[in-house]
């Protein structure tokens with residue numbers, strides 16, 4: 001098998017006294033799409049926040065390409081090539097679409113390269129090109145998700161972490177987004193995909209992990225997991241309530 | 244003077260005073276936007292800027308520079324730079340450790356910094372007025388009906404130039420865009436690879452440098468400086484920032500100019516006169532807080548998913 005690009009070893013994360021992650025272990029290999037499944041409150045978002053260092057781990061290690069990044073600053077983790085698209089898209093609603101994309105490549109000093117990357121994002125998401133002068137807040141939910149993903153691509157990440165990109169989107173749009181994630185992966189980016197829409201995620205992924213109250217309770221090949229009765233029961237077709 | 248002449252004269256005066264307010268208001272607004280702090284020490288930064296400018300100017304006056312304006316411009320730049328650094332240091336030492344503490348703690352810290360600066364300068368100057376000697380002449384000339392002096396014209400042009408440069412910086416440069424983005428959503432900025440602390444430091448540098456510029460310009464304009472010169476202009480600039488929409492830079496400039504004009508014209512209202520100028524400003528502030536608390540350019544906080 002190919003090399004491990006991202007690894008979590010016995011990672012514990014707490015919010016005050018509340019344990020959100022109780023010692024989780026997993027690996028993502030270069031070029032894979034790995035999905036992290038689980039119900040509300042299982043700790044999926046916390047896992048991504050721990051990797052991107054928004055919420056530092058209280059114990060354990062996060063390794064990126066063999067290097068310990070557990071206590072690095074969020075901005076240096078981005079500079080290394082690990083990018084996190086947060087839950088709820090979190091685009092800058094009062095900045096234009098173009099400004100949102102520009103900020104995605106904040107760490108880049110070269111303006112010509114920045115322009116080139118914006119054009120590349122416009123190729124993937126033509127709708128963003130049409131609306132590049134509009135405020136981010138005026139985009140539809142689906143378009144905002146595209147902007148959030150496009151903004152993440154501006155760094156040309158090695159690992160792209162997506163937190164529930166299908167959240168609140170119509171089924172047809174979910175398919176579009178999933179297709180684009182596949183396309184990004186085909187271009188060489190490793191993907192860590194957090195989803196509650198287990199069916200859509202497992203169709204796309206190579207492997208999956210299932211989180212339950214801060215612990216990994218199941219893992220395996222996506223093709224196997226998708227046939228698993230308990231996952232089907234627990235997570236398929238479950239609707240998420242907007243929070 | 245005819246009514247038209249009075250109008251022109253007050254318009255010019257208002258713009259000039261308003262541009263000072265605007266320069267100071269920008270610092271309040273930027274810092275509020277980025278870390279949601281009402282930086283009480285900002286008025287003292289302005290005062291400090293005037294004194295650093297004065298010290299620098301005394302060096303140039305003694306040397307053989309010859310041209311008064313050249314000395315003033317150099318003093319202004321030196322003061323902007325040094326006070327900008329002071330702003331960054333204050334931010335680093337006093338505010339940054341408090342960023343994760345409850346909001347009130349950092350507010351009290353700002354008060355403490357303000358008192359420290361104010362009292363230091365009071366002790367050093369023995370609480371006395373200091374003349375701000377520029378060597379400029381005060382010959383006036385007329386443009387149509389408008390009576391002007393070279394000093395006033397240069398000051399207004401310089402203030403507007405500084406605001407223009409700032410506006411370009413904030414709208415065009417990546418640092419400026421990052422500043423606006425941080426005021427919208429700080430966590431997400433970190434996920435873009437933005438070093439938030441660095442941007443906060445830059446914000447303090449820029450805001451403090453502009454206040455220092457205003458301080459030096461006020462020294463040139465009034466001819467004296469003293470340790471409590473920041474008090475009223477601090478209140479006015481804060482008022483301007485709120486009127487324009489705090490956290491929004493064009494709002495701070497607009498608010499400053501508007502307030503300057505308002506005060507200048509208010510002095511012409513029969514029976515009100517200049518004694519009531521301050522009352523007028525604060526009544527205006529209160530009216531804004533009642534009827535449009537988000538300011539002219541401010542919108543209600545947009546909801547995020």
Ligand SMILES: Nc1ncnc2c1ncn2[C@@H]1O[C@H](COP(=O)(O)OP(=O)(O)OP(=O)(O)O)[C@@H](O)[C@H]1O
Pocket residue numbers: 015018019020038039040041042043044045046047087196
């Ligand atoms: N900022 C916070 N402060 C305190 N507790 C938190 C915080 N964020 C999350 N938690 C708690 O940590 C646990 C894991 O939350 P997390 O957001 O990681 O879940 P999730 O799997 O992403 O859920 P969802 O599907 O609803 O997004 C939950 O019990 C949650 O209440």
Ligand SMILES: [Mg+2]
Pocket residue numbers: 044045046087163
């Ligand atoms: Mg979540």
